[in-house]
Amino acid sequence: MRRTTPPFRVGIIGCGGISHAHAFGFGNLPSLFEVRTVCDSNQEAARRLAEPFGAPRICGDWREVIGDPEIDAVDILLPHHLHALVGVSALRAGKHVCLEKPLAITLSEGIELVHEAKASNGVFMVAFNERHRWSVRTIKRIVDEGRIGDVYMVRTDHNQNPRFAADAWYRNAQLAGGGALIGSGIHMLDLLQWFCGTATSVFATGVKLPEVLETETAASVIVEFAPRKEGCPRCIGTLDISWAAPNHPWYQFLVVYGTRGTVSTLRGDIVSLRTAGEQEEFRAPEGDTWTDSFREELRHWGECIAQGATPLTDAREAFRSLEICVAAYRSMETGASVRIPLPV
Template identity: 30%
Template structure:
């Protein structure tokens, strides 16, 4: 990487691949202080698909073999947006080749795989971060500031519910997300987002108790019904290292819920409530108000919640999912050039993976499990 230019490679061109491409294309115009980004090499399954997506996304060249992206000497950073089961091989190959890595969550389907990814990142000395963009919301950053300032006093309980309905239809066909090769299901494909928010807002989880279920044990394929190998619903009781209690409830089969991550934070002097479906506002209740005015107030995102101001000079005009990805991209670049940055590195992500592993063991053994 030169002082002024970052060469980017992208593996995978689906929904998340496009989100990464949009972020790489937007980060310069939005922030104005990043090195120039050069979109060099896109890899996907098949030359024709890769070439078409490279044209759409603005990459200079394309390959039907992801290894060619990593081998490209001009590529400095590799975005990995493939299914979970490929993360280990691709991330380790990129790190071994001396590339920085931006890998979508979750880190890997198993804790053993995640540990190997962490070892490769440490050995390489390169920046390796995970794709947790919800933590980049300017309002989540502001909530963290309020907690640090003691606005609601010591936190004693946290609840996070994450629900979507993309698997709610019992007649929907079997897909790769139903394969055990990609992990447990709801707790690692899904509940890692709430765990990333806990990591940013509060720190580590000390112990967990988990239950999981399969609302639809089989799904249709062209050859007949196939057993669903993972769990689409999970509930995790947890105890944070700071002593607070809490739980995470996650469902991929919740009709009517589209992108819900509902957070409630209860403190000795107030409450904070946030819902990702209304990601440009949160609610604050503080006991310091006069009793005659006690009630939740709505805080609307605005330029004084940086880096909202980089996108729009007016309050209440709303950021979106891909804007958070652009913020995440800027934080990655900042880490690469030696700035302080917000994000979940492989070093941070391993604690999320250990929490997931502990939750899985808890479910299997029917008891509380320490997060090691």
């Protein structure tokens, strides 16, 4: 029977690269979660991930996890093409669900998850950890306090140099749903719509480097947003992303422009506020790292389960970033701006 109070019994489904950050989060939240099962088709990977948690059950079939009455919640960390299948199945089994981004790889799959999450009595969250970074939360607080006025533009820049094995699922467009944009750029698209509101159109272009991926390795995206309220300016958001920057440090830039000032971060350790009347810098707490954002997003999920609350990135919110991403791919194909909402 599903517990109604923490610690909630968790099954981790998928032991790829991102699973280690999630395991770090669970390991630092013992009052909220108890990892009971670790599942992966690679049993050795499952054993390695399970080791710090004592002696949780190991299995190779995700169906065993969602069918286990001793599991309250599942953390789904699978290749993108499996998100809808496993997410829907877990919701129908009555589990609370944390699903690694993206929500899905098609709009129809995304809508199915939105409907299932609404019908379920479980708490469903898509894992957009960037919202839980110290720097992003600090910028959002400053914006919400009105210190830079009405937001009219947001710029993001994200660079990585991932090394994928020849048989990695990320190299397969059918499994990944795309390349750099849906792989990590969707984090930035989520931030754009969080700061700017409702998207109305998208224009995008991309570059393919076949030796890296069969889909886009780099992309530039411009998103137009409706005014948040009467009398406010419309907002535009931009994203530049590359997955092919040799010897380039992991880099992420976020700047929010308002009618009275700007607030920005370059690497996440310092937030800079600039207005006509003030210049102020905020520094991250000592020891704060990118990995801490995974702990904080899982803390948010656990608290929502305990309180029966709606997570920041529920299915509907995650669908909005998926729709922007799909529109960007359609724009790359046609060379034209694409209006939102999209027909399904």
